[in-house]
Amino acid sequence: MNAAVDSAQAVVAQLQARLGAAVITDEAELAYFGTDVYSAGQPLLAVLRPTSADELADAVKALTAAGIAVIPRGGGMSYTGGYIAAQSPSVLVDTSGLNKVLEINVEDAYVIVEAGVTWRDLKAALDEKGVRTPYFGPMSGSHATVGGGMSQGAIFNGSARYGCSADAVLGLQVVTATGQILTTGSAAAANTSPFFRWYGPDLTGLFLGDCGLLGIKTRIVLKLIPLHSHIDYLSWQFTSPEGLFGALSVLARHGLASETAAFDPSLTAIRMRRASLASDVKSLTNVIKKGGLISGLKLAVKGRDIVDAQQFSLHITLEGDSAAEVADRVARAKKLVGNLGESVEPSIPKMMAANPFAAWNSMLGPQGERWAPVHALVPHSQAVAMFNALQALFAREADTMEQHGLFIGTLMSSVGEQAAVIEPCIYWPDSHNPFHVRTVDADHRERIGCPGEHLEARAAADRLKRQIADVMRAHGAANLQLGKFYDYRAGRDPAALAVLDAIKAQLDPQGLMNPGVLSR
Structure with missing residues (x-):
């Protein structure tokens, strides 16, 4: 040894x-x-x-x-x-x-970026050229990298209209466990630029969502589209999950929203326990820059107290290339949602659009609690059933949660036309680890405090996290960010697993590239 x-x-x-x-x-x-x-x-x-x-x-x-x-x-x-x-x-x-934006090719509509570039830095570089990637990063994109988004799978900014991170990719450069440098997409052919993904079998797709199982991404080629010139916002509140998921579903099928974010009453209550938006000068400044002084003043006056804390709420952005296009999208969205919910002031989506990568401090709760999300992607037809099954689980575990100070708020969204996202977030009192200390802003941590170590609460959160994932799988969920937590191998088609295992053996004969991922 x-x-x-x-x-x-x-x-x-x-x-x-x-x-x-x-x-x-x-x-x-x-x-x-x-x-x-x-x-x-x-x-x-x-x-x-x-x-x-x-x-x-x-x-x-x-x-x-x-x-x-x-x-x-x-x-x-x-x-x-x-x-x-x-x-x-x-x-x-x-x-x-690996933090360089290597090429922005506006004419051929692609960008080549190294894997360590953050989504925020990529967006800033592309904004100067008047272009963007269709999907342009998770809410944690101030820290999250393009390479991480390709390996783990990522959603949110642009996802409702354009899909997840993998949907924006044209090709990759990957270092394998044997030290080979592998290129996918059209650039794998001699004297061919990386403008096209579908040149023979799709080798690019093998490395998307692999969690680093098959290699280390060093370069990513992404599609570009022109920046949309016009944007508007809508918000509703709903008395039931049926109304909320009905609205999410109909908006998704018609491709109207660029981003969707919905909160259950518990998550709304958690948001309201955090510091008022009216005191967040940066948030207000960005809203004013993006939406004008009136938008900023409305946000300052109303703060977070926009939605009834006892109701579900849905917040969307709608983009287009002219005022007429956006107005049409707004009118169609209002008509489709109809009587499912009550329209409210859309200050929340304005704030989210003005601060698309402002989530890193949210990994701790309003009193410094630890945080762990567990998400599922399901077809719209299964969303209400899964949501209700999760509520039944939380009711069964209510005594344990109360005993250890656990509470849950649920975020919901949509990806493309087909998928609804349900993400319960567990909060529990516990100490902050080295990652929290380094990543969360020091003044924010000082303001919210730290509950200190609670090992029993941590163990209870761990058990609940697994129970949530098991309920989701029982309802046919798919997952991103599989890592070493979500089920991948259990119940999967044996022929498909055999192909993956053969590819893994070819690229990593000793099994030394990120052991343990996709192993459940």
Whole structure:
């Protein structure tokens, strides 16, 4: 055992001699990189921060040849153990050094970006050119990276109209466990630019949503569309989940909204317990910049107290290339939702559109509680049944939740025409881990406080998280961000698994690329 440890450390020392500061062994840094939003894994041997695909490929080849597992990490916003080490020795690859927007090709409508670029930085670069990616990032896009979104699967900004992160991809560059650099899409052919995905079998799709099982993404090619020139907003409240999901469904089928976000009464109550939007100068400033002074003043006056806290609410953005197009979308949306709900002031979607990547502080509750979301994508026809099944679970667990201070609020949304999203968020009193301390703004943490360590509450949250996922699977749910938490292999077509396992064996014969993901 000691000989194995010594051998692994010798390989890391050799990499340090060659790559210098790109190899990190500081204990505090290893503790930070060894945790995600929810949990911690096995201790890391080192962190590697490459600045080129060639540098990464050489290092990965040396590490796996020595029997050392390699784990890719994007912005670190995983809550499913996506980059948590499942075995030792392991070296984590921090892709933040791969942070360049390499080409913005407006004429051919694509952008080439390195994997460590955040969605916020990509959007800023594209805004200058008057273009955007159809899907343009999760709510955590200030920290979440493009590469992470490709590996884990991501939704929200643009998802209601244009689908998830994978729907925007034209091609990839991937480093495999053997140190090969693999290209997918049309750019895999000599003298061909990366303008087209469907050139023979879709190898690109193999690496989308793989959670780093098959390799480490170093470059991504994404579609571009012109920025929409006009935007408007609508909000409704509903007395029942049937009304809410009916509205989500009909809006999705007609492709009217760019973003949809819905809250159950519990999540509305949690939002109202947080600091008033009227005191958030940055939020107000961004709303004024995007929607004008009147929008900002309405938000300042009403704050969060816009929706009846006892009702469900739905908030949408509608975009178009002319005032007439947006007006038509608004009129059609109002007609389709009709009597399902009551129209309310759309201050919440205005704020969300003005601050599309403002979610990183939300990983802690209003009094510093820990947070863990569990999501499901279901066809619209199954949404109400799944929501009600989850409410039945929470009723059965009410005594345990009260005993340990757990509470739940549920976020809902839609992806494209077919999928409804249901995401219960568990909050419980507990200490903050190194990831929270590094990521959440220090002044925000000071303001909300920290409940301190509550191991029994943590265990209760862990059990409830698994129960929620099991209810979702029983109702035919699909999931993103599978990591090491959601079921993938259980009940899956054996022929499909055999193909995946054969590809894994070809690309990673020793099984050292992110061991443990997609293993349930």
